[in-house]
Amino acid sequence: MAISDIKEYAHLTEQDVEALGFELDALRRDVTDSLGERDASYICRTIAFQRTLDAVARLLIHCSRTPAGVVVATTALGVAKSIENMEIGHNVSHGQWDWMNDPEIHSSTWEWDMVGLSSQWRYSHNYRHHVFSNVVGMDEDLGYGVLRITRDQPWKPEHLLQPLRNLLLAATFEWGIALHDLYSERSRPGTAAEKSFHRRALIGKIARQTGKDYLLFPSLSGRRWRRTLTANLTANLLRNVWTYVVIFCGHFPDGAEKFTLAERENETPSEWYLRQKLGTANFRAGPVMAFLSGNLCYQIEHHLFPDLPSNRYAEISTTIRALCEKYDLPYTTGSLVRQYLLTLRTIHKLALPDRFLRATCEDAPETASELKFRSPAPRPVTIAPGHRVGLRTALRARQVDRHRRRRIPPPPNEATTMVDTRLSRTPPPTLPGLRRLVLRRVVSRNT
Template sequence: MLATSQAQAGWLQHDYGHLSVCKKSGWNHKLHKFVIGHLKGASANWWNHRHFQHHAKPNIFRKDPDINSLHVFVLGDKQPVEYGIKKLKYMPYHHQHQYFFLIGPPLIVPVFFNIQIFRTMFSQRDWVDLAWSMSFYLRFFCCYYPFFGFFGSVALISFVRFLESHWFVWVTQMSHLPMEMDHERQQDWLTMQLSATCNIEQSTFNDWFSGHLNFQIEHHLFPTMPRHNYHLVAPLVRALCEKHGLPYQVKTLQKGMTDVVRSLKKSGDLWLDAYLHK
């Protein structure tokens, strides 16, 4: 239940961060700090800085922080070949589709994001976001310390983050990681967004599970649009794409997830071939 509430609060803070809930931007900003800070223990400024870069240049190396894999993974079709030609082997990339299950979903939120969030708040002296974040942990330990003690409460929040991290990674990566990744090519807005994103089929469960980010294409084209309007504009976007011969990919939830692993294996194989033969 805690992991579910954290995941859904994550989608809610995403809405406020995109200014897509309240009519006045000021209220969105205030509620964003409350939800991401007090309900999730993170930083609004850290999220804004990171997420807006992603929206501006999705799947563009060195510009989209979401595909900065810190040499742990090689992604897409070009990066693996570049690493292979240069004989770079920070990890056994031809096994990345296997160690992804050990490094990716379990660790992104509880380890990588937490370290990055607190390092950013302290380095930027963002005391307001730090206070909001601390209010989450103060409330959490006040609730659970009497039942589980200090170390038990730490174990509880760690396990909640572990579960939430799996949820977050699969939802966010199935719409982006299998898609085209490249260096900056100065593409027009529509083409760039469509090449980097795909949708997952609409259903009551998929909408709830993904916070309506199963409409990833519409979200990237209209980032301030309220989520409940995505299904209304989707047929218009699809018709526009068909008219101009542009790709508009829609997958099942299962295919979206399996394509994540499939794309990692393909990239790893490309790296191995370039590493051995070029």
């Protein structure tokens, strides 16, 4: 089962959690008060760079005379689409730049370059996902309705196809997000006419987006329309796969915990912070990879402060690491390859029924709860004087205890002990010795 008592799981008192929330609120105020020209210039330069790269890439696709030139230009177009999707579209739609009061760079007006509607995405992502992050039954981003990524989701025979579904979702990620957003929007309270309006709006956006990529630009290329069409398909595929990898590595590797509805009840703002911290994971990235991922390599920082500008996440991460050290909380991170391999392991493992899985539903890499710390109680570990004992120390103690139990075999039963002792004291006889033993027994019987 998922976590139902976050304070018990984190090994923090109510006072500790409130103190952590107070420090995070202070960090948020400091960053908000310091926003200014430097940040506004960053997003304006990013938009200008992305649009220039997009235009140059499309021009090179049309004018290149060698296959290598077409490959480079197509890759550049895929990079431009990734920047627009991650660093611009995702972050602008989060309201990270609303403080500028620029009507163009605003969450209420920005429409991104993919088949899904940004307005529908804002509801499913900004509200359903970020408010109810990793709450089973509320956060529809937990597997996007097609993947089982926690044992709290009941197994169904269709999950046996999960590895193939995962590959299909990666290749068609923008389409999966569009349908996922429509499903979330339709679950929102409203009349039948409103739900029909949302469906028609999505169909209109799909028609405009596919018409631009697969009709307008190829027709403008004249005789080279096939090259342009192939380049657009390839660039969209590259963008889809990259976006999928970044999102999955921030939400589904080991250490990104899940929560029950019971935890959500009567949740304080400080507990919300703690849930965001424990429910996400980072991956290590340099400046270029961070930029291409929309700075979502800092997924922990993004979930703590989703509406703060993404260019501030790198500096915020230093303070978040220090707070994790202070409150003895794990800062879940690793290389991009490692985080993705852990995610793949979860996806392939949970395609099977629970009876084929070894770990329990309270103490598995992908699913854990506070119950795993209750029985059996792990042996204490040595800690420095004055050090706060939190989740990180508790996890380390449990890991050490698990290794101890593996190295020490269980005590053998009495029969096994007698046989083992006898064999250890009396070496097995050789062939001549067996002959003498047989002859001795024959002689003794005859006499």
